[in-house]
Amino acid sequence: xxxxxxxxxxxxxxxxxxxxxxxxxxxxxxxxxxxxxxxxxxxxxxxxxxxxxxxxxxxxxxxxxxxxxxxxxxxxxxxxxxxxxxxxxxxxxxxxxxxxxxxxxxxxxxxxxxxxxxxxxxxxxxxxxxxxxxxxxxxxxxxxxxxxxxxxxxxxxxxxxxxxxxxxxxxxxxxxxxxxxxxxxxxxxxxxxxxxxxxxxxxxxxxxxxxxxxxxxxxxxxxxxxxxxxxxxxxxxxxxxxxxxxxxxxxxxxxxxxxxxxxxxxxxxxxxxxxxxxxxxxxxxxxxxxxxxxxxxxxxxxxxxxxxxxxxxxxxxxxxxxxxxxxxxxxxxxxxxxxxxxxxxxxxxxxxxxxxxxxxxxxxxxxxxxxxxxxxxxxxxxxxxxxxxxxxxxxxxxxxxxxxxxxxxxxxxxxxxxxxxxxxxxxxxxxxxxxxxxxxxxxxxxxxxxxxxxxxxxxxxxxxxxxxxxxxxxxxxxxxxxxxxxxxxxxx
Numbered sequence: 489x490x491x492x493x494x495x496x497x498x499x500x501x502x503x504x505x506x507x508x509x510x511x512x513x514x515x516x517x518x519x520x521x522x523x524x525x526x527x528x529x530x531x532x533x534x535x536x537x538x539x540x541x542x543x544x545x546x547x548x549x550x551x552x553x554x555x556x557x558x559x560x561x562x563x564x565x566x567x568x569x570x571x572x573x574x575x576x577x578x579x580x581x582x583x584x585x586x587x588x589x590x591x592x593x594x595x596x597x598x599x600x601x602x603x604x605x606x607x608x609x610x611x612x613x614x615x616x617x618x619x620x621x622x623x624x625x626x627x628x629x630x631x632x633x634x635x636x637x638x639x640x641x642x643x644x645x646x647x648x649x650x651x652x653x654x655x656x657x658x659x660x661x662x663x664x665x666x667x668x669x670x671x672x673x674x675x676x677x678x679x680x681x682x683x684x685x686x687x688x689x690x691x692x693x694x695x696x697x698x699x700x701x702x703x704x705x706x707x708x709x710x711x712x713x714x715x716x717x718x719x720x721x722x723x724x725x726x727x728x729x730x731x732x733x734x735x736x737x738x739x740x741x742x743x744x745x746x747x748x749x750x751x752x753x754x755x756x757x758x759x760x761x762x763x764x765x766x767x768x769x770x771x772x773x774x775x776x777x778x779x780x781x782x783x784x785x786x787x788x789x790x791x792x793x794x795x796x797x798x799x800x801x802x803x804x805x806x807x808x809x810x811x812x813x814x815x816x817x818x819x820x821x822x823x824x825x826x827x828x829x830x831x832x833x834x835x836x837x838x839x840x841x842x843x844x845x846x847x848x849x850x851x852x853x854x855x856x857x858x859x860x861x862x863x864x865x866x867x868x869x870x871x872x873x874x875x876x877x878x879x880x881x882x883x884x885x886x887x888x889x890x891x892x893x894x895x896x897x898x899x900x901x902x903x904x905x906x907x908x909x910x911x912x913x914x915x916x917x918x919x920x921x922x923x924x925x926x927x928x929x930x931x932x933x934x935x936x937x938x939x940x941x942x943x944x945x946x947x948x949x950x951x952x953x954x955x956x957x958x959x960x961x962x963x964x965x966x967x968x969x970x971x972x973x974x975x976x977x978x979x980x
Contacts, residue, residue, distance in 0.1 A: 490513060490514055490515040491514045491515065491756045491757070491974050492514070492515045492516075492517070492754065492755045492756050492757075493509050493514050493515065493516050493517075493755055493756065493757050493758070493759060493970060494517055494518075494519065494745070494746055494753060494755040494757075494758045494759070495509075495516060495517070495518040495519070495758075495759050495760075495761065496518075496519055496733055496746070496758065496759070496760040496761060496762045496767065497518075497519075497520060497521075497527055497760060497761040497762035497947075498518050498520040498525040498526060498527055498727065498729075498761075499526065499527025499528055499529060499761055499947065499959065500527065500529060500712075500713070500716070500761075500956055500959035500960055500963070501761040501946035501947040501948075501959040501960070501962045501963040501966070502518060502527065502759075502760075502761030502762075502946065502947075502963065503518070503525075503713070503716045503717065503720055503963070504555065504716070504946070504959065504960045504961075504962070504963025504964055504967075505759050505761060505946050505962075505963035505964070505966050505967040505970075506518050506720050506725045506963075506967075507559065507716065507719055507720045507723055507725065507963075508558070508963065508964050508967035508968070509759070509967045509970060509971070510720065510723035510724050510725045511558075511559065511723055512967075512971055514970075514974070515724070516720075516724070516725045516726070517725075517726045517727075517728065517753070517755075518720075518725060518726065518727045518728065519728050519731040519733060519746070519748060519753075520727065520728065520729045520730075520731060521730075521731060521732035521733070521762075521912075522729065522730070522910060523729050523730050524729060525713065525717060525727060525729060526710060526713040527542075527761070527911065528541070528542035528543065528911060528918075529541070529542050529543050529709055529710060529712070529713050529956075530542070530710070531708060531710040532796050532900065534796075534798065534898065534900070535798060535850075535897065535898065536849070536850040536853075537796075537798045537848070537849050537850070537853070537855045538707075538708055538841075538847065538848045538849070538855065539708075539796040539841075539848075539855060539857050540708045540709040540710060540839075540841070540857065541794070541796070541902065542709075542918075543709050543956050544708075544709060544809075544839045544841070544857060545702065545809065545956075546569070546702065546703040546704060546705055546709065546712075546956075547696045547697065547700065547702060547703075547955075547956075547957065548696050548700060548957040549563075549569070549700060549701075549703055550625070550700065551625070551957035551960055551961065552712070552957070552960070555960045555964070556715075556719070558964070559719060559723075561719060563705075563712075563715070565715070566711070566712075566714070566715025566716075566718060566719070567705045567706060567707065567711035567712060567714070567715050568705065568706040569703050569704070569705055569706075570703065570704050570705075570706065570844060570845075571590060571701050571702070571703050572590060572701070572702045572703065572704055572807075572808055572809070572844060573589060573590025573591070573594075574587045574588055574589055574590060574807050575588045575589065575590055575697070575701060575702035575809070576588050576702060576807055576808070576809035576810060576811060577806070577807040577809070577810045577811070578667075578670075578671060578674075578810070578811045578812075578813055579810065579811070579812045579813065579814050579887045579888075580667055580670075580813055580814055581814050581887070582814075582886060582887055582889070583889075584814075585805075586598065586602070586667060586671065587807075588671070588697075588698075590701060590702075591701070592610075592611065592614060592698050592699060595610065595698050596608075596610050596611055599668055602665050602667055602668055603663065603664060603665040603668055606663055606665065606668055609662050609663065610698075613658075613662065613672070613691065613694060614694060614695055614698055614699055616691065617691045617692050617693075617694040617695035617699070618692075618695045618699055619647075620647065620689055620690075620691060620692040620695070621692035621695045621696065621699075623641075623643045623644065623647065623692075624689075624692050627641050627643055627644070628641075628644070628929070628952075629952040629958065629961055630961060630964070630965060631929070631951075631965070632935050632936075632951060632965050632968075632969060633929045633930045633931075633932055633934065633935065633950070633951035633952070634930060634934070634936075635930055636929075636930050639929055639930070647689065649688075651687045651688075651689050651925070652687075652688075653687070653688040654683065654684050654685065654686055654687060654688055655673060655676050655683040655684070655686045655687070655688055655690060655691060656673065656682075656683040656684040657684075657688065658688045658691065659672045659673055659683070667813075670813050670817050672694060673817075674697075674811065674813075675693035675694055675696065675697045676690060676693060681787065681789070681825075681922035681923060681924045682821050682825050685787075685825075685922075685924045685925070686923065686924065686925075687925050687928070690923065702809065704808065704841070704844050704845060706845055706847065707845070707847055707848075708841060708845070708848060709956075712956075731748045731749070732748065732749075733746045733747070733748060733762075733770055734746075734747045734748065734749075734750075734770070735747040735770055736758060736767075736770045736771050736940075736943065737752065738771065738772070738775055738940050738943075741939075741940065741941055742940065742941045742942045743755065743757060743758040743937075743940050743941065743942040743943040744756075744942075745758075746758065746770075756942065756974070757942040757943070757944065757970050757973060757974070758942065758943050758944070759944040759945070759946060759966055759967070759970055760943075760944070760945050760946070760947075761945075761946045761947045761959075761962075761963065762911075762912060762947070763911060763912045763913050763914055763947075763949065764778075764914075764933050764945050764947065764949035764950055765778070765783050765914040765949070766912035766913075766914070767945065771940065774939075775937075775939050775940055776939070777933075777934070777937055777938045777939055778933060783914060786921055786927065787825070787921070787922045787924050787927060788864050788914065788915060788917045788920070788921055788922060789864075789917055789918065789919030789920050789921065789922045789948075789954050790824050790861040790862055790863065790864065790917070790918060790919060791861075791862045791863065791864040791865075791866070791903070791904050791907060791913075791915070791916045791917050791918045792859050792860060792861055792862060792902075792903070792918040793859070793860040793862055793873065793876055793901065793902075793903045793904075794857065794858065794859050794860075794901065794902040794903065795856075795857070795858040795877060795880070795899055795900070795901050795902075796855075796856075796857055796899065796900045796901075796902070797855075797856040797857070797858065797896055797898070797899045798849070798853065798854075798855065798856075798896070798897040798898045798899075799849075799853060799854040799855075799856055799892070799895050799896060799897065800853055800895050800896075800897050801852065801853065801854065801895050802852060802853070802854050803840060803854045803856070803888070803890065803892065804888065804889075804890055805888040805889060805890065806838065806840050806843070806888055807840070807843060808839065808840055808841060808843040808844045809837070809838075809839055810837070810838045810839075810840070811835070811836075811837050811838075812835060812836050812837070812838065812883065812884075812887065813835055814883070814887060815833035815834070815835060816833065817835065819831075819832070819833070820833070820834055820835045820861070823863065824861060824862065824863045825863070828863030828864075828865065828866060829863065829866070830862065830866060830872060830876075831860075831862070834860045834861070834876070834879075834880075835860075835861065836858060836859060836860045836861075836880055836883075837858070837859045838856060838857070838858050838859075838884065839856070839857040839858075839859070840854055840855065840856055840857075841855055841857070842854050842855045853897075858880055858884075860876060860880065862903075862904065864904065864914070864915035864916050864917040864918075865904070865915035865916065866904060866916075868903045868904040868905045868916070873901045873903060877899065877901070881893050881896075903916070904916030914949070919948060919954040919955075920947070920948025920949045920953070920954040921933070921948065921949045921953070921954070922954075923953040923954065928953075929951065929952070932949075932950055932951050932953070933945065933949055933950045934950065934951075935950050935951055935962075935965060935966045935969055936969055941973070942970075942973060944966045944969055944970055944973075945966065946959070946962040946963045946965070946966040947959060947962055948962075950962060950966075951965060952965075
């Protein structure tokens with residue numbers, strides 16, 4: 489008889505884990521609390537407009553290729569990819585825009601135009617970042633985070649200084665221009681921490697950005713979810729929506745099933761890709777590995793205020809991905825991490841996917857997605873959302889030199905309260921737990937419960953960390969631990 493595995497949640501890490509488990513011949517059922525699959529990568533469709541509700545950047549294409557290759561498939565079997573050129577644009581003020589080109593040569597020339605000698609320095613930085621990327625991907629990120637010994641390799645010992653220094657130190661040492669400094673620290677925001685709190689080793693994100701490029705899957709990021717769901721179903725995985733877990737059943741110290749809508753579903757192991765903190769609240773208090781005090785002391789990546797906007801005309805002076813760094817970068821970061829509050833002058837990100845993909849909006853119209861990073865755990869009210877919507881639209885109009893508000897057909901928002909309601913997200917965080925020096929690898933919450941046999945975790949609060957590619961990796965690692973558990977002699 490096949491071993492039965494229940495997977496909680498249907499985000500990237502959950503579907504990834506489900507695929508690997510089904511490939512090994514286990515009977516896999518995935519239960520999703522919401523009425524659609526995809527977790528934070530769900531889509532919103534309205535009046536012919538399509539919005540990715542969460543992740544919108546396609547970086548590290550090699551990780552996606554590796555995932556599908558594990559099943560003798562490739563991404564192109566499921567979706568079409570386009571490399572963006574420009575990759576993105578950054579506004580530093582009105583009529584002050586930096587264009588990040590589609591390859592390193594273009595980007596180096598743009599750097600050189602801002603600061604003499606910086607083009608050569610950038611290429612040197614990216615060369616080292618590629619070395620660190622190869623170390624991270626080939627030696628570190630596919631490990632389960634059980635022991636500090638996982639980090640000790642010839643390559644990491646040789647590059648030990650990169651774990652002692654931080655990103656900001658390296659950037660400030662080599663680049664004087666404030667714009668270039670911000671550009672080189674931007675990718676670290678995907679790791680959910682301030683650059684000065686992130687080890688310099690993570691400069692591999694600069695290679696992910698400038699070396700590997702920014703891509704767009706036709707139809708949006710949800711095309712990846714649809715491809716993964718197709719793969720999972722072909723492997724025999726069953727999916728169930730509107731199925732919130734009320735309790736994880738533990739018998740004789742082992743996970744044996746879950747309660748959904750008062751019905752018991754039995755299993756030989758349980759893997760949760762849902763919020764780690766929430767998952768442990770489904771256990772009796774004495775069976776939880778981590779206390780409330782533990783979670784409260786951790787540094788969490790930001791939450792976000794998101795807006796999904798339908799416009800009745802095409803917008804000028806904007807790219808598919810556009811960042812607005814026209815205010816104090818450090819001040820906003822401080823208002824997220826040091827003294828949490830709603831920001832006085834927020835940085836923000838605007839995504840216009842219909843610039844590259846006509847399927848995302850009706851003809852001659854534009855789909856707009858706006859993200860403002862916020863500290864998790866803040867008060868979230870309709871009044872605050874409206875205040876920041878008006879503020880951001882005014883800035884967008886001023887920087888791009890056009891009227892926008894009068895062309896809005898509709899707008900919907902998503903913020904801290906929604907992250908909690910829809911995803912059971914701890915304090916409404918959007919990106920999980922930050923990858924700081926003391927929250928990396930074996931110092932993150934474990935993939936395997938210490939107190940309940942047969943209970944496993946994946947996703948952005950555990951190994952390897954926040955982001956879509958790490959989520960795919962997390963699912964694979966956790967599935968491997970479940971397989972090892974099933975092979976353990978006398979586990980019954």
